[in-house]
Amino acid sequence: AQSVTQLGSHVSVSEGALVLLRCNYSSSVPPYLFWYVQYPNQGLQLLLKYTSAATLVKGINGFEAEFKKSETSFHLTKPSAHMSDAAEYFCAVSDPGTGGFKTIFGAGTRLFVKA
């Protein structure tokens, strides 16, 4: 069964500092991996996705993530945090089933950005 573990329910960085949000997954088949962002009172918005092409995936708003099969990780990074990055971030794993892709989410990491 697939699962996702996000290390750290809260992460706090200063504006301009590196953002690193950690995600480890387990999957019985080559996975598809995602990072979603959720702003208050909003639905989830896709930041980026890995679908077995390049292991370094670039997303919106300057975020990127690297798929490391040996470490079963898909950590999200951004070189320089901006105040507008403050939100909840969810890592997710998906694999194909008989009825389409089933996506499982991690518990989320709330990112705080200090001025």
Place this chain on the structure above:
Amino acid sequence: EAGVAQSPRYKIIEKRQSVAFWCNPISGHATLYWYQQILGQGPKLLIQFQNNGVVDDSQLPKDRFSAERLKGVDSTLKIQPAKLEDSAVYLCASSPPRNTEAFFGQGTRLTVV
């Protein structure tokens, strides 16, 4: 293109009452999902439809929750009777055929008092 539409945005009910949520997915998306997101947690898949058939409802509390997607387009999720622990945001999402990405609606925030 229009996104996933959900209504209502907010709902407050008393325990033991019934409630229904509605979702209209993006046109052409065959797969529809309902997720429950309790405060401080990640979304939990309740039920997944492929067209009008149920693919996965293993996490749906079937004694009180039901969902349907009769014509393979829009969907309703019902809770009857509601419990305090059902307070959560209910998210609907849809995916086009053979696509890994789920597109989410804004959700319905349910408060059971």
